[in-house]
Amino acid sequence: MPKRLDILVCSGAACISNDSTTIKNKLQAVLKENNLEEEVAIVETGCMGPCELGPVMLVYPDGVFYIRLKEKDIEEIVKEHVIKGRPVKRLQWTTPEARKIVEERKQIPFFEKQMKIVLSNCGKIDPENIEEYIAVGGYEALAKVLTTMTPEQVIEEMINSGLRGRGGAGFPTGLKWKATRDADGDEKYIVCNGDEGDPGAFMDRAILEGDPHTVIEGMAIAAYAVGAKQGYVYVRAEYPLAVKRLDKAIQQARKYGVLGKNIFETGFDFDIDIRIGAGAFVCGEETALIASIEGKRGQPRPKPPFPAQKGLWGKPTVINNVETFANVRHIILNGSKWFASIGTEKSKGTKVFALSGKVENTGLVEVPMGISIKDLVFEIGGGIPGGKEFKAVQVGGPSGGCVPAEYMDTPIDYESLKKLGTIMGSGGVIVLDEDTCMVNLAKFFLDFTQEESCGQCVPCRIGLKHLFDILDRITKGQGRMEDLETLEKLGEEIRRTSLCGLGQSAPNPVLSTLRYFKDEYIEHIKDKKCRAGVCQFETVKEKETIEEKLKGII
Amino acid sequence: MKLHIPVENPQYQMLKRDIARYRRKPGPLIQVLHRAQEIFGYLPPEVQYFVAQELNVPVSQVYGVVTFYNFFRTEPVAKHVINVCMGTACHVKGAEGIVKAISEELGIKVGETTKDKFFTLSTARCFGACGLAPVIMINEDVFGKLTPEKVKDVIREYREEKQREEREGNN
Numbered sequence: 001m002p003k004r005l006d007i008l009v010c011s012g013a014a015c016i017s018n019d020s021t022t023i024k025n026k027l028q029a030v031l032k033e034n035n036l037e038e039e040v041a042i043v044e045t046g047c048m049g050p051c052e053l054g055p056v057m058l059v060y061p062d063g064v065f066y067i068r069l070k071e072k073d074i075e076e077i078v079k080e081h082v083i084k085g086r087p088v089k090r091l092q093w094t095t096p097e098a099r100k101i102v103e104e105r106k107q108i109p110f111f112e113k114q115m116k117i118v119l120s121n122c123g124k125i126d127p128e129n130i131e132e133y134i135a136v137g138g139y140e141a142l143a144k145v146l147t148t149m150t151p152e153q154v155i156e157e158m159i160n161s162g163l164r165g166r167g168g169a170g171f172p173t174g175l176k177w178k179a180t181r182d183a184d185g186d187e188k189y190i191v192c193n194g195d196e197g198d199p200g201a202f203m204d205r206a207i208l209e210g211d212p213h214t215v216i217e218g219m220a221i222a223a224y225a226v227g228a229k230q231g232y233v234y235v236r237a238e239y240p241l242a243v244k245r246l247d248k249a250i251q252q253a254r255k256y257g258v259l260g261k262n263i264f265e266t267g268f269d270f271d272i273d274i275r276i277g278a279g280a281f282v283c284g285e286e287t288a289l290i291a292s293i294e295g296k297r298g299q300p301r302p303k304p305p306f307p308a309q310k311g312l313w314g315k316p317t318v319i320n321n322v323e324t325f326a327n328v329r330h331i332i333l334n335g336s337k338w339f340a341s342i343g344t345e346k347s348k349g350t351k352v353f354a355l356s357g358k359v360e361n362t363g364l365v366e367v368p369m370g371i372s373i374k375d376l377v378f379e380i381g382g383g384i385p386g387g388k389e390f391k392a393v394q395v396g397g398p399s400g401g402c403v404p405a406e407y408m409d410t411p412i413d414y415e416s417l418k419k420l421g422t423i424m425g426s427g428g429v430i431v432l433d434e435d436t437c438m439v440n441l442a443k444f445f446l447d448f449t450q451e452e453s454c455g456q457c458v459p460c461r462i463g464l465k466h467l468f469d470i471l472d473r474i475t476k477g478q479g480r481m482e483d484l485e486t487l488e489k490l491g492e493e494i495r496r497t498s499l500c501g502l503g504q505s506a507p508n509p510v511l512s513t514l515r516y517f518k519d520e521y522i523e524h525i526k527d528k529k530c531r532a533g534v535c536q537f538e539t540v541k542e543k544e545t546i547e548e549k550l551k552g553i554i
Numbered sequence: 555m556k557l558h559i560p561v562e563n564p565q566y567q568m569l570k571r572d573i574a575r576y577r578r579k580p581g582p583l584i585q586v587l588h589r590a591q592e593i594f595g596y597l598p599p600e601v602q603y604f605v606a607q608e609l610n611v612p613v614s615q616v617y618g619v620v621t622f623y624n625f626f627r628t629e630p631v632a633k634h635v636i637n638v639c640m641g642t643a644c645h646v647k648g649a650e651g652i653v654k655a656i657s658e659e660l661g662i663k664v665g666e667t668t669k670d671k672f673f674t675l676s677t678a679r680c681f682g683a684c685g686l687a688p689v690i691m692i693n694e695d696v697f698g699k700l701t702p703e704k705v706k707d708v709i710r711e712y713r714e715e716k717q718r719e720e721r722e723g724n725n
């Protein structure tokens with residue numbers, strides 16, 4: 001029997017850290033006290049997006065959104081809203097600009113501009129209960145491919161959809177599957193990349209925690225398409241909740257016969273194992289990740305051969321990102337035409353972004369490809385807090401770059417971002433305001449990449465350290481004008497000659513800030529000035545004599 | 555190097571049993587080390603040696619893996635590990651100031667442990683709670699939206715808990 005009200009309590013990581021569990025327990029207790037258990041359902045959901053307003057709670061069908069809840073508010077919500085039908089105004093979401101109380105979910109711009117495909121279940125179903133997933137059409141796509149489609153048809157559908165990998169480079173997923181299917185060998189593997197190493201990104205975490213079955217289903221469909229029997233999900237060690245929910249989901253899937261032997265009585269076998277990473281950024285790179293699953297040091301190797309030819313244990317392997325797999329079932333169910341109708345000419349579908357930094361609404365958003373940066377930051381993000389000036393967005397993490405405010409109207413798609421010298425990356429978007437120093441930011445990323453370099457190749461191991469040292473010097477007011485040229489030349493050289501994607505992309509944060517914010521670099525060098533007030537300049541000793549230098553040594 | 559491995563010790567027995575389970579799957583080394591660190595808290599040479607023996611791989615390989623990954627520790631840590639996120643979102647929201655505040659409050663640098671073995675201060679890259687930046691984690695608990703003042707309060711609360719425990723212990 002459907003209940004009169006469904007109350008969705010967010011149990012995403014951010015809300016849990018804001019004590020949403022207490023809220024849920026209290027709600028349960030108060031409903032019980034008032035004998036309302038039969039009428040009202042409590043649903044624990046994955047991340048709903050606006051993390052900084054947590055703990056949050058949604059009441060359906062009224063569409064009332066409660067934020068920043070405290071335990072003591074629950075009593076009032078039950079008495080007023082649940083019993084008397086009068087939503088508690090003071091706890092409802094107010095738009096940051098107008099501070100106007102909005103009563104319906106669809107009127108909130110944070111949601112209005114979004115389009116939820118990948119995240120359609122996140123925040124709506126209980127991720128620990130497979131039946132809720134099945135109730136919203138879960139595993140129908142798998143049933144459809146197993147019973148009505150040949151593997152070739154599945155691959156064709158994927159190619160036609162235009163889906164491109166969401167983990168970084170944007171390689172067409174269908175072609176990757178085809179290459180793996182066509183590769184020699186009867187043993188093949190499916191690997192899901194859940195390493196999410198880009199600091200400032202948490203989309204994959206939200207998907208794994210909020211809707212783990214979508215990923216399992218996507219992997220199973222891929223397995224059927226390429227002829228694999230075993231899959232691995234590689235999750236980073238920093239995400240224990242994701243591991244727990246995924247593990248539970250896999251066990252339930254086995255129990256319900258959608259993983260394991262003879263799935264849907266079609267003779268198709270497929271199973272999944274979880275592998276937990278151990279904290280190394282380079283392990284997000286596909287060949288390093290494969291080495292890590294094999295239990296080795298996560299060192300990348302040159303490509304080709306690509307994993308599609310020689311992957312896990314030397315066998316043909318499909319490796320895709322979490323979000324990529326999460327798109328698969330929607331394409332199968334709604335058709336490639338539908339999917340290809342969303343987005344831009346070359347970038348189809350939606351993209352999930354993790355919005356954070358100097359912006360009012362931080363959290364997860366899913367938007368059609370091609371939306372402008374302006375819409376993302378101002379419409380959905382609610383603009384910059386404290387009346388500060390918008391300076392740039394950083395997209396693509398340590399492999400990406402900055403897009404300055406002048407280019408605010410740029411549509412977000414793979415090609416446009418590339419033209420501006422950055423990459424789509426995995427989807428971390430960090431908003432920067434006038435208080436962010438661009439030189440310091442470049443230094444921050446270089447500090448990260450030089451530390452995370454696996455050390456196999458010289459340009460990356462030594463070159464990045466040099467880039468870092470130069471930036472460090474500039475932020476301390478000891479830079480020289482020649483440094484700028486060295487940064488550019490060395491950066492290009494590292495990009496060209498490094499062994500793997502880490503080194504090939506690590507100079508991007510420097511090159512892109514140099515491209516758009518050279519005047520800030522020059523100010524640091526010539527005027528010893530940091531307009532954001534971040535860098536502390538040490539008084540420079542003009543010339544150290546040889547004697548002084550040797551003092552500490554002899 | 556000759557190491558004494560107290561294999562009769564229940565921790566080693568537990569690890570041995572678990573290794574037997576992991577061994578059935580391909581490429582078990584990293585998962586075994588995770589388990590070993592859970593049991594021992596860190597991975598001293600004896601444990602690495604033991605793992606190598608049980609999995610029948612060279613110790614050098616175990617050591618190579620242990621030192622490659624940031625997650626594995628070769629030194630013991632305090633009761634409470636404070637991890638300050640140094641990810642991008644936290645960086646632009648002032649993570650540096652948070653580290654400085656904790657350092658001042660505890661009188662230790664990043665990577666160090668307080669004399670009373672109560673706190674270890676370390677840094678990490680992004681917990682995926684960027685919406686709450688700047689963020690720290692103390693053991694498994696996340697604290698977000700911090701300021702240098704707030705973080706000092708958080709630490710003081712842990713301290714008070716310790717004093718309470720000690721007082722109760724004395725009674």
Ligand SMILES: Cc1cc2nc3c(=O)[nH]c(=O)nc-3n(C[C@H](O)[C@H](O)[C@H](O)COP(=O)(O)O)c2cc1C
Pocket residue numbers: 164165166167168169170171173193194195196197198281282283284285286287319320321322324426500501502
């Ligand atoms: C240094 C480096 C780090 C990477 N980190 C990730 C990551 O954290 N998650 C991810 O999905 N892909 C990451 N990638 C991209 C993967 O190598 C690979 O292209 C991707 O998993 C393929 O999946 P997709 O086609 O679905 O995007 C990284 C690449 C490099 C070079």
Ligand code: FES
Pocket residue numbers: 199200201639640641642643644645679680681682683684685687688689
């Ligand atoms: S950057 Fe700190 S939690 Fe993500």
